[in-house]
Amino acid sequence: MQPAPPFTVSMAAKIYTDKDANLSSIKRKKLAVIGFGSQGHAHALNLKDSGCDVVIGLYAKSKSREVAQKLGFEVMDTAEAVAAADVIFVAVPDTVIPSVYEKDIAPNLTKGKCLLFSHGFAIHFGTIEVPEDVDVIMVAPKGPGHTVRSQFVEKKGVPTLIAIHQDATGKAHKIALGWAKGIGGTRAGVFETNFREETVTDLFGEQVVLCGGASALVKAGFETLVEAGYQPEMAYFECLHELKLIVDLMVESGIAGMRFSISETAEYGDVTVGPKIIDASVKKRMQKQLKAIEDGKFAKEWTEEYNNGCKNFNAIRREEAKHPIEKVGTKLRGMMSWLGGAKKVGKGQSQASYVSGSK
Numbered sequence: 434m435q436p437a438p439p440f441t442v443s444m445a446a447k448i449y450t451d452k453d454a455n456l457s458s459i460k461r462k463k464l465a466v467i468g469f470g471s472q473g474h475a476h477a478l479n480l481k482d483s484g485c486d487v488v489i490g491l492y493a494k495s496k497s498r499e500v501a502q503k504l505g506f507e508v509m510d511t512a513e514a515v516a517a518a519d520v521i522f523v524a525v526p527d528t529v530i531p532s533v534y535e536k537d538i539a540p541n542l543t544k545g546k547c548l549l550f551s552h553g554f555a556i557h558f559g560t561i562e563v564p565e566d567v568d569v570i571m572v573a574p575k576g577p578g579h580t581v582r583s584q585f586v587e588k589k590g591v592p593t594l595i596a597i598h599q600d601a602t603g604k605a606h607k608i609a610l611g612w613a614k615g616i617g618g619t620r621a622g623v624f625e626t627n628f629r630e631e632t633v634t635d636l637f638g639e640q641v642v643l644c645g646g647a648s649a650l651v652k653a654g655f656e657t658l659v660e661a662g663y664q665p666e667m668a669y670f671e672c673l674h675e676l677k678l679i680v681d682l683m684v685e686s687g688i689a690g691m692r693f694s695i696s697e698t699a700e701y702g703d704v705t706v707g708p709k710i711i712d713a714s715v716k717k718r719m720q721k722q723l724k725a726i727e728d729g730k731f732a733k734e735w736t737e738e739y740n741n742g743c744k745n746f747n748a749i750r751r752e753e754a755k756h757p758i759e760k761v762g763t764k765l766r767g768m769m770s771w772l773g774g775a776k777k778v779g780k781g782q783s784q785a786s787y788v789s790g791s792k
């Protein structure tokens with residue numbers, strides 16, 4: 434028998450829904466979205482559809498200028514957009530924030546403006562320093578930007594975190610709630626946190642479970658089956674494709690609900706074999722990584738890698754792209770047009786080019 438965890442839980446976060454928020458805190462303001470990538474395009478489009486006045490700030494050679502203009506936005510140079518706006522969403526990559534902040538944002542950040550982030554990296558790890566007379570807030574959807582947009586279009590929403598780092602105007606909280614409502618977050622629930630908690634838990638989730646942990650688990654399972662002589666198609670379905678279907682059940686009705694839908698044979702294997710694979714040694718490594726996130730070691734490593742031109746990161750990216758699971762997956766997804774067919778995505782293209790209707 435698997436031992437029960439050595440803790441019990443009681444719900445702790447303050448939660449807001451549609452009825453607790455209104456758009457009046459952002460409706461009479463000029464909102465600038467700096468960057469038109471995954472999060473930027475989604476917030477901008479959702480806020481525009483919610484009746485807000487949104488401009489986009491981009492650098493001169495941005496590949497997303499044309500996409501944003503086609504979608505009906507006024508596009509300005511970043512500095513100009515910051516100067517024109519009351520609320521400024523910094524939607525550029527975390528590693529790029531310091532240079533954009535120093536060159537284009539800080540010189541135009543006058544008293545009473547509001548700086549908004551979707552992740553706390555820059556503020557929590559101190560890669561930028563913001564004057565005390567501006568609001569600094571966070572509205573962080575717990576999902577990829579493309580999902581923030583697609584859910585909104587389907588009249589749904591993505592659970593969203595809000596946090597207040599500085600409240601210079603006394604209105605920071607209302608602005609955060611209004612923005613969260615404008616992007617559809619209050620439809621699913623908005624949860625109060627702080628910059629430290631969001632930053633640490635977000636980095637932990639993406640490294641250990643959601644992206645890093647899940648892709649390593651999928652590849653290890655796929656390799657084990659293929660190396661033992663099983664057909665790659667079988668390995669792909671068992672280790673990647675069906676994972677989504679199982680996780681969908683967990684999201685809909687919990688681990689218990691997923692176990693209700695699977696066969697009894699699967700459930701017996703789940704509870705007796707799973708803990709032998711993901712065992713206590715894995716949890717020890719998770720705890721070690723949590724420490725590296727908390728004490729800033731990961732942030733330092735990533736910032737240095739970025740500042741050195743991402744040589745190591747890009748080499749790993751090239752190797753990862755060559756993994757046989759990508760070849761098999763491209764072929765099999767090509768047979769399922771509703772999954773986007775054999776859609777190829779890559780870092781050289783505008784993230785916003787996948788907005789429905791923009792291509």
Ligand SMILES: NC(=O)C1=CN([C@@H]2O[C@H](COP(=O)(O)OP(=O)(O)OC[C@H]3O[C@@H](n4cnc5c(N)ncnc54)[C@H](OP(=O)(O)O)[C@@H]3O)[C@@H](O)[C@H]2O)C=CC1
Nearest residue numbers: 468469470471472492495496497524525551552577578784
């Ligand atoms: N991706 C996600 O779903 C999530 C992201 N976040 C956070 O959201 C923020 C944005 O990340 P993400 O959406 O992934 O970013 P992306 O990489 O998808 O997009 C970044 C955007 O910034 C633009 N950009 C790059 N340099 C500059 C510059 N100097 N001036 C103006 N614009 C610039 C890019 O231009 P171009 O289009 O030309 O490349 C692009 O439009 C980060 O803080 C991230 O941690 C939080 C939750 C989830």
Ligand SMILES: CC[C@](O)(C(C)=O)C(=O)O
Nearest residue numbers: 575576577578635639643
């Ligand atoms: C899981 C990755 C994520 O944290 C997210 C979509 O929430 C990110 O930063 O992209």
